[in-house]
Amino acid sequence: MLRLEGVGKYFGGLPALTDVTMSVPAGRLTALIGPNGAGKSTLINCMTGVLAPTSGSIRFKDQEIAGLPAHRITRLGIHRTFQNLRLFPRLSVLDNVLTGLTCEGGQSMFMAMLRLPYLRHRERQLRLKALEAMDQFGLAEKRNWPAGVLAYGDKKRVELARAIVGKPKLLLLDEPVAGLNAEETAAVGEQLKNLRRAGHTILLVEHDMDLVMNIADQVVVLDSGRCIAAGTADEVRRNPLVLEAYLGRMEATA
Amino acid sequence: MTGRQDLLYFFTLHRTGIFVTLMAMALVLFPYVEDNPYTLGLTNLIAINAIVVLGLNLFIGYTGQISLGHAAFFGLGAYGSAIATVTFELSPWPAMILVALIVALVAFCVGVAVLRLSGHYLAMATLGLNYVVHTVLLQWDEVTGGPSGFAGIPSLTLPGLTFDDPVSLHYLLWAFAMVCLLLCLNLVRSGVGRGLAALAGDETAAASLGVDTRAAKVKIFVLSAVLASLAGSLFAHCYSYVSPDTFGIFTSTDLVIMVVIGGMGSIWGSIFGAAFLTLLPEWMDFFDAYKDLVHGGILVLVLMFLPQGLITGLTDIIRVRLALWRRDHAAA
Numbered sequence: 001m002l003r004l005e006g007v008g009k010y011f012g013g014l015p016a017l018t019d020v021t022m023s024v025p026a027g028r029l030t031a032l033i034g035p036n037g038a039g040k041s042t043l044i045n046c047m048t049g050v051l052a053p054t055s056g057s058i059r060f061k062d063q064e065i066a067g068l069p070a071h072r073i074t075r076l077g078i079h080r081t082f083q084n085l086r087l088f089p090r091l092s093v094l095d096n097v098l099t100g101l102t103c104e105g106g107q108s109m110f111m112a113m114l115r116l117p118y119l120r121h122r123e124r125q126l127r128l129k130a131l132e133a134m135d136q137f138g139l140a141e142k143r144n145w146p147a148g149v150l151a152y153g154d155k156k157r158v159e160l161a162r163a164i165v166g167k168p169k170l171l172l173l174d175e176p177v178a179g180l181n182a183e184e185t186a187a188v189g190e191q192l193k194n195l196r197r198a199g200h201t202i203l204l205v206e207h208d209m210d211l212v213m214n215i216a217d218q219v220v221v222l223d224s225g226r227c228i229a230a231g232t233a234d235e236v237r238r239n240p241l242v243l244e245a246y247l248g249r250m251e252a253t254a
Numbered sequence: 255m256t257g258r259q260d261l262l263y264f265f266t267l268h269r270t271g272i273f274v275t276l277m278a279m280a281l282v283l284f285p286y287v288e289d290n291p292y293t294l295g296l297t298n299l300i301a302i303n304a305i306v307v308l309g310l311n312l313f314i315g316y317t318g319q320i321s322l323g324h325a326a327f328f329g330l331g332a333y334g335s336a337i338a339t340v341t342f343e344l345s346p347w348p349a350m351i352l353v354a355l356i357v358a359l360v361a362f363c364v365g366v367a368v369l370r371l372s373g374h375y376l377a378m379a380t381l382g383l384n385y386v387v388h389t390v391l392l393q394w395d396e397v398t399g400g401p402s403g404f405a406g407i408p409s410l411t412l413p414g415l416t417f418d419d420p421v422s423l424h425y426l427l428w429a430f431a432m433v434c435l436l437l438c439l440n441l442v443r444s445g446v447g448r449g450l451a452a453l454a455g456d457e458t459a460a461a462s463l464g465v466d467t468r469a470a471k472v473k474i475f476v477l478s479a480v481l482a483s484l485a486g487s488l489f490a491h492c493y494s495y496v497s498p499d500t501f502g503i504f505t506s507t508d509l510v511i512m513v514v515i516g517g518m519g520s521i522w523g524s525i526f527g528a529a530f531l532t533l534l535p536e537w538m539d540f541f542d543a544y545k546d547l548v549h550g551g552i553l554v555l556v557l558m559f560l561p562q563g564l565i566t567g568l569t570d571i572i573r574v575r576l577a578l579w580r581r582d583h584a585a586a
Contacts, residue, residue: 048462070461080462088455090562090570091448099452102445103464109473112444113437119444126445145577146570162463 001026001170001201002047002078007056007066008225009042016042017225020056024170024203029196031204031212034222035245040205041083043222044174047203048080049073060170075103077169081159081176083205089148093139093158096147097130100162133165137191153184160188164195171195171202177211189215213237221245270439273522274432281428285421294420296532298492301427304528305485307512308431308438308521309478314510315519315563316442317471318454319372322506323380326387327479329501330357331486333391336404336496341397346410350487354480361479365472384503391498403497410491423492430488431525434481438521450474454519504546511553517566526565 002024009017017039024030034040045051047058049070058066065073079100087096104126111119134140137157142150147158156176163171176192177185189211196202196215206212212219212233219236221229223245229236236242265272285294310324334353338344344352368379391398398404409418410426417426441447452460453467461467490496508531516527531549535542560567 050458050462069466070458071464071466074462074464082459082462086456086459086462088452088459090455091451095448095451098445099448099460099463102449102452104445109441109446109477112446113441115440115444123444145581146573149574149577149581 001061002203003059004043004047005057005059007043007046007053007058009039009046009051010054015225017046017053020222020225020227022220022227022230024201025218026201027199028217029192029202029204029215030218030220031206031216032220032222033206033209033212037224038222038245039225040222041174042225044080044172044203044205047073048078048172078172079163079166079168079170080172081163081174083174083178085155085159087147087155087158087162090146092144093134093147093150094127094130094143096158097134097139097161097165098126100133100165101126101129103166130161130165133161136164137161153180156180156188160191164200169201171200172205173202174205175207176204177206177208185211270443274436274439278432281424281432285424289421291420294424296536298420298423298427300525300529300532301424301431302485302489302492303509303512303532304431304525305434305488306482306509307516307524307528308434309481310509311513311516311519311521311524311527312438312441312450313474313478314513315517315566316447316450316454317474318457319369319471319475320377320510321380321475321478322377322503322510323382323384323387324478324482324509325501325503325505326384327357327361327482328486328489328505328509329387329391329496329498330360331483332490332496332501333398333404333486334483335487335490336407337397339408339491340404340406346408346487346491350484353487354483357483358476358480361476362472365475365479369468369471369475381503381506384501384506388498388502391501398498401498403495405495407490407494407496409494410488417491427488427492430484434484435521435525438524442519442521451519507553508549511549513563514553514556515564517560517563517569520563520566520569523563523565527563 004020004022007017007020008015020043032040032043042051046053046066049065049068049072052067056066057064060076060078063076065076088099131140131143134143137160139154139157139161142154147155150158160176163173177188180188185208192202192204193215204212204216216233219231219233220227221236221242228241228245229239231239284297288294306324306328310321313319313321331353334356335346335349338349338353339346364383368376368383371379392401394400409416411417415422417423442450449460449463449465450470452463453465453470457467512527512531513524514527515530516523516525534548535545556564562570
């Protein structure tokens with residue numbers, strides 16, 4: 001589905017990513033883990049066009065997407081959530097989720113201004129889709145609230161709903177459970193499993209090891225801008241390089 | 255479902271349509287209630303300003319950009335119509351459309367270049383544009399009439415109807431303003447409008463949702479320039495005289511103040527902002543000498559306490575309070 005080869009990203013002269021090679025197979029839940037500063041967020045930003053990689057190739061279904069602008073990549077069917085919430089606090093929850101359907105609008109500015117019957121029909125369809133996605137995350141009751149007043153956990157769910165409502169071919173989740181308590185984390189884990197079962201291809205960037213080990217089909221480990229291991233959760237857990245990356249760092253800070 | 259709920263549902267579903275209809279009815283009846291030409295002159299000016307402010311509010315409130323130069327497009331529209339109808343003797347309606355197309359082209363070229371900037375830099379660039387246009391209007395005597403202005407612009411006509419008295423102008427100008435209002439309302443209530451609201455909220459997030467941010471900014475900039483140009487043409491035909499000082503940078507700042515009073519991204523607020531600032535001098539006799547001072551003061555106060563603008567800021571507070579109240583009561 002998504003294949004990265006030799007992806008590098010330099011900020012000025014500083015390397016954030018050097019030579020990352022990995023792939024995200026279709027229909028699977030792939031987890032991307034690594035210690036702080038390993039380059040996980042930089043990598044996801046390169047995949048989604050928020051940043052342009054300095055070198056290497058990123059192919060999505062045999063199409064080169066490295067360096068494309070973010071909106072083009074989104075229109076190809078790669079949707080994402082952000083590590084730090086990026087909701088629109090003044091818009092209602094419903095409108096926030098509806099923004100996830102921007103690609104499906106198929107509307108020009110002119111047509112929107114004339115509000116032809118066809119367009120109203122289309123708006124109703126989009127609304128139904130959004131309500132369905134909100135139902136899935138238990139947000140339907142709060143649909144008219146301004147997103148800014150929601151509790152943190154709900155905001156995270158709105159971001160998830162916004163990312164999946166457009167039925168993406170590939171879903172990139174940047175730390176979807178960061179800041180959630182154990183109960184909420186378990187709930188999100190269940191929802192991710194459901195999405196996976198429904199056939200979504202997911203790349204999950206996460207710190208929470210328990211969650212990753214529980215639900216990931218494949219785990220990729222990133223350290224200092226390089227991909228140091230890949231495999232099933234068990235394989236990765238036993239990999240000496242991985243242990244060193246995590247434990248070594250813990251000794252250094254202790 | 256009870257009758258009351260049905261009514262409420264009908265209202266929420268069609269509230270925009272209901273408001274627009276009510277306002278249109280009030281406007282149709284207005285000249286029967288108020289036939290003082292002076293008052294009608296004022297409300298006519300509100301209509302013209304409202305058209306410009308609607309476009310500018312889309313640009314400021316829905317793409318999150320700033321323009322301190324919209325009086326330039328207003329002026330290009332006014333002088334364009336004046337020159338086209340008097341110097342080149344075109345008939346006014348086609349001239350208005352032709353001028354709007356030319357202004358759109360100008361705005362497109364300016365927009366592509368200038369909208370790479372943001373924040374202070376964009377403000378300065380648009381201010382510069384306003385200076386250039388104003389100076390050309392002032393200095394190019396042979397074409398624009400220079401500092402003494404351009405007189406003798408013909409009135410607009412329809413078969414059997416000449417728009418040269420306050421009442422007929424009232425219907426003409428407000429018909430234009432209402433159509434623009436409706437188009438803007440439709441735009442912001444569509445998927446395109448949500449994309450724009452996203453753009454104003456967070457550019458990175460908007461791009462990640464599939465909004466082509468650069469194209470969207472340029473499109474809305476061009477749209478707002480076209481609305482300003484139409485308003486300018488109407489202004490020229492309405493007063494039959496234009497002078498460069500109407501289109502200086504102080505007009506641009508006044509337009510921004512109207513947007514700020516109306517509130518970022520509030521289409522209805524745009525009408526209110528235009529009305530408020532147009533009527534303000536009438537309410538205060540001492541005002542003329544201190545006009546800029548008071549306008550500046552309003553701008554500073556609103557931006558300090560309600561950065562989203564007066565109307566939007568207040569409705570935001572109410573919406574948040576309401577939601578919090580509901581949340582606490584749902585929990586209890």
